[in-house]
Amino acid sequence: MWGCIMRRKKDSEHISIKDGEDPKNFFILYKLAELGACHKTIMISTTSLAREIGLSQQSVSRRLIDLARKGLIEREATRDGSHIRISRNGKEYLRRIYLGLRMIFEERALSITVEGKVFSGLGEGAYYVSKEQYRRQFIEALGFDPYPGTLNLRITDSREIAKLRAELDAYPGIRINGFKNKDRTYGPVKCFHALIEGRERGAVVFAFRSHYGRDVLEVIAPECLREKLGLKDGDTVHVEIFLY
Amino acid sequence: MWGCIMRRKKDSEHISIKDGEDPKNFFILYKLAELGACHKTIMISTTSLAREIGLSQQSVSRRLIDLARKGLIEREATRDGSHIRISRNGKEYLRRIYLGLRMIFEERALSITVEGKVFSGLGEGAYYVSKEQYRRQFIEALGFDPYPGTLNLRITDSREIAKLRAELDAYPGIRINGFKNKDRTYGPVKCFHALIEGRERGAVVFAFRSHYGRDVLEVIAPECLREKLGLKDGDTVHVEIFLY
DNA sequence: ATTACTATATATCGAGTAG
DNA sequence: TCTACTCGATATATAGTAA
Numbered sequence: 001m002w003g004c005i006m007r008r009k010k011d012s013e014h015i016s017i018k019d020g021e022d023p024k025n026f027f028i029l030y031k032l033a034e035l036g037a038c039h040k041t042i043m044i045s046t047t048s049l050a051r052e053i054g055l056s057q058q059s060v061s062r063r064l065i066d067l068a069r070k071g072l073i074e075r076e077a078t079r080d081g082s083h084i085r086i087s088r089n090g091k092e093y094l095r096r097i098y099l100g101l102r103m104i105f106e107e108r109a110l111s112i113t114v115e116g117k118v119f120s121g122l123g124e125g126a127y128y129v130s131k132e133q134y135r136r137q138f139i140e141a142l143g144f145d146p147y148p149g150t151l152n153l154r155i156t157d158s159r160e161i162a163k164l165r166a167e168l169d170a171y172p173g174i175r176i177n178g179f180k181n182k183d184r185t186y187g188p189v190k191c192f193h194a195l196i197e198g199r200e201r202g203a204v205v206f207a208f209r210s211h212y213g214r215d216v217l218e219v220i221a222p223e224c225l226r227e228k229l230g231l232k233d234g235d236t237v238h239v240e241i242f243l244y
Numbered sequence: 245m246w247g248c249i250m251r252r253k254k255d256s257e258h259i260s261i262k263d264g265e266d267p268k269n270f271f272i273l274y275k276l277a278e279l280g281a282c283h284k285t286i287m288i289s290t291t292s293l294a295r296e297i298g299l300s301q302q303s304v305s306r307r308l309i310d311l312a313r314k315g316l317i318e319r320e321a322t323r324d325g326s327h328i329r330i331s332r333n334g335k336e337y338l339r340r341i342y343l344g345l346r347m348i349f350e351e352r353a354l355s356i357t358v359e360g361k362v363f364s365g366l367g368e369g370a371y372y373v374s375k376e377q378y379r380r381q382f383i384e385a386l387g388f389d390p391y392p393g394t395l396n397l398r399i400t401d402s403r404e405i406a407k408l409r410a411e412l413d414a415y416p417g418i419r420i421n422g423f424k425n426k427d428r429t430y431g432p433v434k435c436f437h438a439l440i441e442g443r444e445r446g447a448v449v450f451a452f453r454s455h456y457g458r459d460v461l462e463v464i465a466p467e468c469l470r471e472k473l474g475l476k477d478g479d480t481v482h483v484e485i486f487l488y
Numbered sequence: 489a490t491t492a493c494t495a496t497a498t499a500t501c502g503a504g505t506a507g
Numbered sequence: 508t509c510t511a512c513t514c515g516a517t518a519t520a521t522a523g524t525a526a
């Protein structure tokens with residue numbers, strides 16, 4: 001049905017979970033996430049955490065030190081216990097595993113891959129992305145700090161536009177709230193996690209009251225995709241959009 | 245929106261991922277799943293698997309032996325490589341972690357909608373529901389006093405059954421404790437909030453040592469669903485089951 | 489080519505305990 | 508109480524190698 005624009009991921013494209021990470025730390029991080037440390041700072045003693053995980057207090061202490069040193073958690077150890085919050089890197093790490101497992105377990109197509117051609121915008125993408133109120137939400141919701149600029153793509157196959165938009169409209173995506181300052185109002189934004197050229201992580205984002213048509217995708221990413229992928233206007237780029 | 249019938253999970257209800265399982269094995273199992281070993285037997289050498297994982301060939305060999313011994317994979321080691329398939333236990337283990345992460349990362353309430361056909365039971369649903377020890381717990385845990393009877397549904401699409409059951413088994417649901425009186429023992433029951441035909445609130449409930457197969461759902465509700473929805477045997481009913 | 493054994497090195501664990 | 512150190516025990520890794 002979606003033959004041309006949807007593919008099952010190839011094995012080689014699977015999201016890597018290792019990245020030099022100690023497997024043992026995963027379970028500690030997972031447990032901390034269960035305890036809510038993704039969204040807030042939690043207060044817990046190494047003893048009680050040890051009991052939950054099934055390790056000794058000493059081992060947990062060592063692992064927490066290690067996690068903090070590796071930047072996967074932010075931690076303050078006091079005489080009363082530990083204040084712990086999973087860092088952005090830690091959340092990304094857990095999310096990679098989550099996305100990997102989701103690909104394994106969810107049968108239905110979870111992603112749409114579209115082909116588009118790079119074109120230059122008017123630079124207003126950078127303007128919006130770097131608005132602090134948007135930026136904060138991007139970091140919170142997407143797990144990365146967006147490079148201040150968007151990669152604009154015009155979808156190549158015009159016949160696929162309607163189908164793509166139907167899908168993207170149907171799914172709630174990730175909502176970024178609007179806001180207003182004294183000058184004007186900034187509308188809400190909807191975005192989806194995406195994988196660009198099979199390797200760069202990012203998100204497609206719309207619509208900041210965009211004046212672009214529905215054949216245009218605006219992509220944000222933690223890094224400058226033009227540089228990272230060596231792109232210039234007119235180049236063809238594949239974007240895999242994750243529906244949820 | 246669902247404030248009245250849905251609750252955020254308490255920490256204690258989180259899906260356990262340890263269950264005495266060696267964390268190190270998780271990554272091997274994950275990698276095998278990435279390679280497709282959930283759905284088919286794959287052929288791979290310990291050397292190439294070692295390269296993918298970042299371990300030595302010897303360690304992978306040992307871990308595969310361990311995984312097979314623990315029943316998480318089925319394996320045949322030959323001179324040409326290993327034929328590996330993840331077993332049901334292995335899949336359940338991975339799925340527990342997947343669902344745990346899904347609860348962490350997906351904010352919105354998760355539900356599964358299934359289609360079933362009404363059939364008449366033997367009336368023993370009413371017998372159980374109206375047991376005062378069960379009834380008190382239903383009122384406490386579900387927030388409604390169940391009509392003394394169950395609506396029995398046989399799931400229409402047999403392909404959905406496995407996935408549905410995997411999810412319902414993996415999630416803790418809402419536990420109703422068993423009890424005993426002088427005559428016999430009544431087992432514990434697990435239930436999930438549900439929405440029937442998009443409008444009637446209720447819950448799916450299993451298993452009171454049910455003699456029904458895994459393709460059957462028993463639905464309870466504050467009102468008689470047969471009357472309220474004008475149902476008769478053979479009618480098709482949609483039930484949205486809320487996982488937490 | 490494989491798998492997987494044995495031996496040895498390394499890493500991780502928990503006990504005891506200091507701050 | 509806490510955290511987190513040292514240290515000896517245990518577990519897990521890799522090297523070498525047989526089959």
